[in-house]
Amino acid sequence: MTAPLSNLPPRRTGPRAPYRMDPQRQRVYDAERAAFLPMPGARDGHRFVVELPELADLQRFLDFVRTSRWFRRTFGNQYYDMRAQDGRGQIHSAANAGHRTVSVKRAYRCRWIVLHEVAHVLTPAGCQKHGPEYVKIYLQLVRHYLGRAAWRALYDQCKLHRVKMQTRKRARRPLTPEQRAVLIDRLREARERKQERDQHIAYLEGQAP
Numbered sequence: 207m208t209a210p211l212s213n214l215p216p217r218r219t220g221p222r223a224p225y226r227m228d229p230q231r232q233r234v235y236d237a238e239r240a241a242f243l244p245m246p247g248a249r250d251g252h253r254f255v256v257e258l259p260e261l262a263d264l265q266r267f268l269d270f271v272r273t274s275r276w277f278r279r280t281f282g283n284q285y286y287d288m289r290a291q292d293g294r295g296q297i298h299s300a301a302n303a304g305h306r307t308v309s310v311k312r313a314y315r316c317r318w319i320v321l322h323e324v325a326h327v328l329t330p331a332g333c334q335k336h337g338p339e340y341v342k343i344y345l346q347l348v349r350h351y352l353g354r355a356a357w358r359a360l361y362d363q364c365k366l367h368r369v370k371m372q373t374r375k376r377a378r379r380p381l382t383p384e385q386r387a388v389l390i391d392r393l394r395e396a397r398e399r400k401q402e403r404d405q406h407i408a409y410l411e412g413q414a415p
Contacts, residue, residue: 227334227335228334228335228336228337229334230334230336230337230369230370231335231336233336233367233368233369234336234340234341234344234364234367234369236363236367237360237363237364237366237367237369238318238322238360238363240363240366240367241356241359241360241362241363242316242318242356242359242360245316254313254314254316255316256312256313256314256315256316257315257316257317258310258315258316258317258320259312259315261290261291261292263315264290264308264310264315264320265289265290267317267320268288268289268290268308268320268324271288271321271324271347271351272285272286272288273286274350276350277350280346281328285306285327285328287306288306288307288308288324288327289305289306289307289308290307290308290309290310291307291308291309292309292311293309293310293311293312294311294312295311296309296311299311299314299319299322299323300323301323301324301326301327302327303326303327303328303329303331306327307327308320308323308324308327309323310323317351317352318348318352318356321344321347321348321351321352322344324347325340325343325344325347326340328343329343337370338370338371338372339372341364341369341370341371341372342371342372342373344360345357345360345361345364345371348360
């Protein structure tokens with residue numbers, strides 16, 4: 207027996223929840239594809255090159271990433287148990303931050319895709335899946351493990367595709383006493399020039415008929 211129409215929940219309207227929670231996902235995908243595809247060495251019309259054909263190769267690359275001194279200094283030691291999964295049967299690559307797993311099917315096992323998923327594991331809870339915090343971490347990983355040229359290509363494409371990135375604000379260095387004295391002198395001179403200009407304008411207005 208079906209429920210009467212009056213008892214059914216209201217139909218959901220507006221954008222779907224995944225898009226609201228992850229508004230720049232497609233822009234990130236477009237940027238990285240423009241930066242990295244087609245990969246050098248791709249043949250027979252394929253755009254990808256399988257760099258890590260076996261599951262053991264994928265795990266070896268993850269171990270190389272998580273055990274580096276830079277990684278531990280930047281993200282801490284809590285990711286020591288990051289594990290690779292086969293990804294067979296999945297449509298897309300995936301990451302599980304809670305279980306610290308990265309799943310990539312064989313056809314897409316290239317290093318930049320693996321780093322894309324590692325960035326998901328590292329993104330703080332509560333952030334958008336492809337938000338500015340995620341993009342910052344992804345760019346850091348690409349620069350350190352793929353090199354400056356790959357980082358520049360991805361960074362430029364992110365800007366071209368209007369991907370929001372979290373940037374680090376440069377901290378102001380405290381002024382030395384000499385620098386402070388110079389600024390005070392410049393400010394006093396500017397005020398004196400303004401006062402002279404105002405007096406000159408007032409004099410001219412007083413002389414006007």
